[in-house]
Amino acid sequence: MGDFLWEWYGWIKSMHVISVIAWMAGLFYLPRLFVYHVEVVGSGNPTDDLFQVMERRLLKAIMTPAAVSTWVFGLCLVFTPGIVDWSLWWPWFKATAVITMTWFHIWLMLRRRDFAAGQNRLTGRAYRAMNELPTVLMFFIVFSVIVKF
Template sequence: MGDIYLWLKAGHVISVIAWMAGIFYLPRLFVYHAEQRASVPQMVPVLEVMERRLLQAIMTPAMIAAWAFGLSIIAVGVIDWGEVWPWVKGAGVIAMTAFHLWCARERRRLADGTATASGRRYRMMNEVPTVLMIVIVVSVLVRPF
């Protein structure tokens, strides 16, 4: 069981890194999209392609893989559910998934022209995954709870 656990953990970490790279970058693309749509409208189609490809080709597959590897680790039975940290991590992962879904919705709204958020709002939303990442990593590595 030791070898399979290490492979599952490696796959989980790799998937999470890919997911987080996208989840940190996509809201930044939203900032550019919101701020450039009036002043540099020829950039909008380029940003839309970048947003769609990032979400569909990198973020969503990485999120699915992160969930699959994470659930596989749980199935192996190495998590002590009597501790608080796995519950905090789980809540953080669910919140990160909700943020991912928000990003997908915003991408669609930007593409169809119904998004009303400003570049400033997207900048503020870009901080959400950073806070969630800190909660998740501290929960797993430091286990202060």
């Protein structure tokens, strides 16, 4: 298996980066949609229905497949011999940040269900604040991988 992963390393790494970009785009955009949904659209009207369709499609057609492929290709990289030295602390730091990013994705899924049920309780300000989390995590992830601090 290690030989296969080494032979395909460049392709796997490329697919991992593409998947991360798609996932991050969704993680940045969905909370912003929630801000507009709360502050401008409201609930129980045709625009509310439109926003719910956009939010659902973003999650199901882009974000979730991108998250899954990020994990699959990332785990392939982890299992490629010689790529990750687990005796250092940067891979553990990155892994924690990626798990937190996955938690945020699930949290967004739950908030979308709240909108669909007409039970959103958060404000635009709360969604704006949560919108900063993927940015902070992205910095930690990139620096941990590139700088290996």
